[in-house]
Amino acid sequence: MSSKQEFIEKLRNSSLRPTKQRINICEVLFNRDKTFHFTINDLFNLIKDKTGEKVSLATVYNTVHAFHKKGYLKEIPINSNQTYFDTNVTDHHHFFDVKEEKLIDLKNEDVGPIEIQKSIPGKKIKSVEVLVKLED
Amino acid sequence: MSSKQEFIEKLRNSSLRPTKQRINICEVLFNRDKTFHFTINDLFNLIKDKTGEKVSLATVYNTVHAFHKKGYLKEIPINSNQTYFDTNVTDHHHFFDVKEEKLIDLKNEDVGPIEIQKSIPGKKIKSVEVLVKLED
DNA sequence: TCGTTGTTTATAATTATTCTAAAGAAGATT
């Protein structure tokens, strides 16, 4: 449970002006116990439902990208026509239920350590992501 | 080096009629030594270049999807605006050079074994994919 | 050869995302 005040500080600390819209988006994204997987469209609809206030789609895009850039959101690679984001920005992996189009977190302990025994000169590893697809 | 005749058989065996267009696409996709990573648009352009014959974009989409369904192509999960495919349908992983937008194969030996120590009732694992993003 | 069914194609439609430019709000300065 985070308070409005905390969100305002968080935004200020990131040199993002604490606007009504951004605070509403924070409420929806970060005011929850469990990690949250979503598409922009999910979020767009949830904001209306949860806060009663409408935020334009463009602002949702802007804000999600801003939060992603600041490291408050993580983009999840799935083959789908829509981009998925995750409020859990720690290093972790995912199940993807292909039929239900649903993402499920894998704790780091759920996946053994991953050793990459190859390197490309001049490049360093930015991230290692495992995606486990599930079928019935 | 596969021959035209082999492609025709391959197509027939999959109950896909061996049309000129499909055979051309096979030549471009499967008549090569190394694995091939591509987007639909890459392929569309390559067909013109390599075979001299033009195939409509819609047919490229149709054929790639048909081949994917038959298991001759693999879709690769990357966060990008375009969908990537791979002619290497065996179980393997990838580097993705974020800057150059280029995929590089990881042999299975290059990645230690991956243990998934969690399961979802009623679901079974369809695939396990590792994507290693690279930066400079 | 003829009829059936599958395929190709140009084009239109759809969908996710980004761009644009004008109106509005936040922050700093006096």
Added chain:
DNA sequence: AATCTTCTTTAGAATAATTATAAACAACGA
């Protein structure tokens, strides 16, 4: 508080990838 600057929001247009449509065409079987 009034003003100025800068950032933000917004509706709507623009773009880009993909999918749908429906008519012309080609492969197959009888």
